[in-house]
Amino acid sequence: MLEQPIAVASRWLVATSLSRVLQDVDWLVPAIQTLHIVAVAVLFSSSLLLTIGVLGRHARELPLARTAARFLPGLYWGLPVLLVSGALMITAEPERALPNPAFQLKMLLVLLASAATIVLARRVRLLPDEHRAGAAARIAALLALALWLAALVAGRFIAYTLIR
Numbered sequence: 001m002l003e004q005p006i007a008v009a010s011r012w013l014v015a016t017s018l019s020r021v022l023q024d025v026d027w028l029v030p031a032i033q034t035l036h037i038v039a040v041a042v043l044f045s046s047s048l049l050l051t052i053g054v055l056g057r058h059a060r061e062l063p064l065a066r067t068a069a070r071f072l073p074g075l076y077w078g079l080p081v082l083l084v085s086g087a088l089m090i091t092a093e094p095e096r097a098l099p100n101p102a103f104q105l106k107m108l109l110v111l112l113a114s115a116a117t118i119v120l121a122r123r124v125r126l127l128p129d130e131h132r133a134g135a136a137a138r139i140a141a142l143l144a145l146a147l148w149l150a151a152l153v154a155g156r157f158i159a160y161t162l163i164r
């Protein structure tokens, strides 16, 4: 069902002048991939430290809202950088990512992880002076962390997944 629109989108993208520049300038794609990996490290370590804080295993002396204010920016900055660097990698080689089941699964996981992170941020914002998170915030934090980890693994498998 999706094959046709994906094939049309790939043919259109690969013919753009931006795609040609990304293909012709040898160092561009490796530089963008490096930026993508650095952004993954920032996003994932922020999610991990935020989860440890919400579970009360770190900075217990701080109100939860302060812990969130310290680590949420890593997610808020990391995700747009991943989106732009990812979009450029797709533009350079659309046929490598768009029809790839690992890539499609990853995009679904990124959406779910973003939703869980928004739920967590909202829960913590409701508890400005609390030092201990309720069950809902703990579950949202662990779920978001697990989904970001799953997206990371799916991202790595893009290069090793056969496109039928």
Ligand code: HEM
Binding pocket: 033, 036, 037, 040, 043, 044, 079, 082, 083, 085, 086, 087, 089, 090, 096, 097, 110, 148, 149, 151, 152, 153, 155, 156, 158, 159
């Ligand atoms: C937000 C939108 C994102 C887009 C559009 C995107 C797109 C891509 C693309 C096209 C690749 C290259 C795949 C290849 O050709 O091998 C890639 C690689 C990768 N992505 Fe993403 N990505 C996004 C977010 C993320 C997130 C949130 C994570 C992890 C939490 C992530 C982790 C990875 C990893 C680990 C790789 C493999 C890097 C490598 O080995 O060079 N990406 N991504």
